[in-house]
Amino acid sequence: MLRHAIAPIRRYTKASHDVVRHSRLNSDAKILLLYVQGLPEGADPRPLSEHAGRLGMKGRAYQKAKQLLTECGYLHEWREQGARGRWVTEQLLANVTLTREEATRAREGEPAVAAPPVPPSERPPTVGGPGERPVGDSPQKEELEEKNLPHPPPEDDTPLADLAEAEGVLLSLRYVNRDLLLGVREARLLAGAAAEWLRRGVSAADLRRALTTGLPTDGIRSAVGFLRHRLLQKLPATKAPTPAPQPERPAAPPRRNLVTCQGPGSEHVFRPRADETHCLRCRTTAAYEATLQQWGQGFSPGGTRPSSA
Template identity: 25%
Template sequence: MDTQQNTALTRALAEVPGPLPASGVIHIAIPHTDRFTVVGNHLAQHPDLSCTAVGIAVRIQSLPQGVEVGIKALAAHCREGEKRIAAALRELEAFGYLQRVRDRLPSGRVITRTVFCNQPTALLRPRRPAAPQHPAAPAPRPAPAEVPTSAPARAQAPTSAPAPAPAQVPTSPPAPAPTSPPEPDTSAPQPVPPPPLFSAHPAPLFVPLVPPPTAPKPPPAPLPRPDGLTPELDRAATAFLSDLRRHTPQLTLSETDVRQLVPGVAAWLERAAHPDAVRRALTTDLPHPLRHPAKLLRHRLTALLPPPLPGSQDMAVPDRPRITVTPFQTCDDCDRAFRSPAPGHCRDCREHRAHRSEATRTAA
């Protein structure tokens, strides 16, 4: 059997303007008349977004206002799982396409609104305030052609005799001619309407989380320095930095870099850090390729600086308040145990002895 030919595709290829490329994709662009969404190339060809994030962004952009775009709502209509959809939403949020805004309703309830911007970089451009909408004044009506101008008529009037007035014939009063509406006075100041409540370009609801490339960067943290750079610390730090290339060839430093990094290593050694521990902190998990070894060592010496060791007084446990415990004693008469700082008699025996002494004094 012969291979079936797609005549529709052949006809569409014949209508493509220009010569067809020998390799690569060939676009057959058929204009949409309904159910289409405009997507910018900054999103479709984003170099840092995954294809899943681009697809989720296009799907969200095609949905109407008010449709739920949460993780579970998207997972119910997409083949991707909730984990992939959550990761894609985090990517879009990191690049400013998606933002979750907390808003308080007039009733006091706090809700979370999901805002999607199809072009987040446009929000960083300065926007002009919307000009107030003034009603256009109606154009003045042109004067009738048969009405002569008054100035030339008055200039020529003295040269000719005035025409006699026509005789008045008693007839019925003529009907009043329809009067045209008075023309507006364009010289008078027009009332200015109040500015509109909502401008044509409202303020952006959010600012992308990714700063623009031209944003000023914070200054780097200063390199740590020891309390006192003694000659012994200086010599040990210099020897340590010069010896790094024997263990890690990528960390071959110049003499200038060594002199600049000596205070940072001296601060570690002053805090009783062992040289092997410092070497592991500076040489573990190096990037490949390593272009600026001195900058990497400066960052690690600053960011990973350990705290100073506590002294013996700092680790001493404070004395707890002592509680005095009254010891047990044995009564000399009844051998009952009772608490008392000194040996003697219990309470009952003391009362019995006091009662007997009182009775003896009374009998005497």
């Protein structure tokens, strides 16, 4: 494939590769996101559905794009009742994934995401001497902090279908309890540990039930830390492989009782296979003598067979 690209100098919108190459967003969701981000600053605030209508996106196509933007953390909505009792829906569409807390801060005019760290070469020199280290107990850390927990099982051999299903289960936990709200990146960090449950035979519904049952009554401070701890501590055992059924052996025929042989000689017994009255030795001897007798009658004394004429 040949590629020819000229960077525009005006009337363009900056698009992050995280959006353009997003694996879960479809083309409608990406175009709608870029369209809204490219609106001028003084544009009238309109519902997202009106912008989608201008792009020719209606009905199920718009609902699917809106659902994907919400699940991936780009779209957030608040439905509140106004002073006159009317319900109003306010929407926030971002070009980066935001958690619910970050979206709330952006809605209130605060910075949603902290500024990126300044490179060491660009940092101003530190003023003053080194500070003293406080004496006493170590500062309290948030319980179930992610960096203090063991790593999840390796994801090298985990099928992509299991990872995608596990990520969908983790993102859906927000609808069960708002304290379990995860961003897309956070869900991907936990997808390997959740996919291990699916690999061990646990259904998606049972996995969701295991992660949302028996939550702390005082709330959850860190959704990532809590879910990682529960995924590792409650990991079910691997199912033992079911042994292959062994073919049934045919039943041995019943053993017959010993009977007395009716042949010549001293009395002896044998075990017949059917309805024989003579043992094998007597039957063999009788057959041998009958053969000799037939040969004796069929040949002349000179050793030649008599003619039939």
